[in-house]
Amino acid sequence: MVESIPLATATQLIEAAEQKADEIDNPMVITVANSEGNLIAQHRMDGAWLASVNISKNKAYTSAALDMPTHDLAEASEPGNSLYGLDTRDEGRMVVFGGGYPLEADGEIVGTIGVSGGEVSQDREVAEAGVDKWNQLVEDGAVDVRHD
């Protein structure tokens, strides 16, 4: 059994992120994944980098695979630190810079969002717009977590 987000909710999060990306005028690739890191929906905004297709998907994967935001992994992965080399593990899917976030409901991670397309600070800002939308939907009781 996997906790997952309905596609209709995933596209709402993506729309919220796209709106933020338009505001900061930087096209992004946005991925929403389930709690096992598998894709629910991915959109490449017009003009977004090709490399971001892979990176946004893997930010979502990494957040699911390690149950944490990807920006928490950067320092630990540096030379001399405990997880040095993490970025090359798991078939190259680990992303250790910011832009991947878990999506939680009732204290459980039920999905993740990953954004790529600009400076890391921009990626985070856009991803957080998606996370904010998610949290608002949870608060409003509008989220119907799937148990596949």
Next chain:
Amino acid sequence: MVESIPLATATQLIEAAEQKADEIDNPMVITVANSEGNLIAQHRMDGAWLASVNISKNKAYTSAALDMPTHDLAEASEPGNSLYGLDTRDEGRMVVFGGGYPLEADGEIVGTIGVSGGEVSQDREVAEAGVDKWNQLVEDGAVDVRHD
């Protein structure tokens, strides 16, 4: 610079395909790609097979990589025929059964659609709903091919 389908158009094609998938009551994964086979948008409908995430993407890729629908490849790839072994070429991305289609405008392939999630006949029916929507948009002059 790539001729491509705008994201807003890609999601319209996906919606048309999702509607058909709902009609036949079989959740699908639907991918729209550009003319070089790279992803523009992908949606996994609730309950669709996990394997279909990969397969729908690669049907879209294959249609772009060989400029033809994927169902045209099946017979040639059979043992004894000229392209036996094609199904395992190109890093395992070639899909030789139906569900991937080129999207054309003015006689040029500007993108592709790939659908997976059911019997091949169902995949084709759903993908063709996306192709029909595309052709209707082209006829209506509502298609604005991107030059990235």
Next chain:
Amino acid sequence: MVESIPLATATQLIEAAEQKADEIDNPMVITVANSEGNLIAQHRMDGAWLASVNISKNKAYTSAALDMPTHDLAEASEPGNSLYGLDTRDEGRMVVFGGGYPLEADGEIVGTIGVSGGEVSQDREVAEAGVDKWNQLVEDGAVDVRHD
């Protein structure tokens, strides 16, 4: 030590193949590799299939890796025959349909040519134009095999 073909000779073979591809009006991707299957030169003719970039390279690789033309592998790779499954070996680089040929001098394989872009019969015709050019250069004493 690797027996290899000079780049200047490799581009002559590619030109001969391109001329044949133009004659039959089918754009091709043409690769010349050394006796270890590593690339010397590759050209994607205007309009040639994307998938052919990978396939032509791997036809050249396969010919070098097994010291024979790729069309000799089809029958043996069929279900029930001795090499069934060969097409998926060696990291997916084995191509078991025609279009890859060894290039020989003094009874030694010193390189290979791989062509992809049309029907297998067309691929073979174009590759053979490259092989013919090679044999003519060898006969003329115009080939200076490299020993890297």
Next chain:
Amino acid sequence: MVESIPLATATQLIEAAEQKADEIDNPMVITVANSEGNLIAQHRMDGAWLASVNISKNKAYTSAALDMPTHDLAEASEPGNSLYGLDTRDEGRMVVFGGGYPLEADGEIVGTIGVSGGEVSQDREVAEAGVDKWNQLVEDGAVDVRHD
């Protein structure tokens, strides 16, 4: 349909780069790719490193995937900086040292060039000879961007 550089133009850029490589007496591998990072032509000069076949191709890919020269990526990818770990992303195709450059026409990226085979400063010098040739052809109105 992709905006791309004709093969005949790509080989002119490669010749210009090869001439520079001969001048500095360092054999190189030179790749020209389209705007989605897919290969148009690749030449391995006699005596050039085997590893450079992969690296030159991926420098061209990286420039296309992130719309910038590869030398712009080095600093951001260092430990402690925002894109630490970028070098291992995207199936290992990201190259974060110099030698990959976009090729532009009318403000659009229509292709890229990637060079590998020596010190990074040499790779850049040789790649820039290809870029200079491109810019001269654009200025002369001798560039005919393809619409595949």
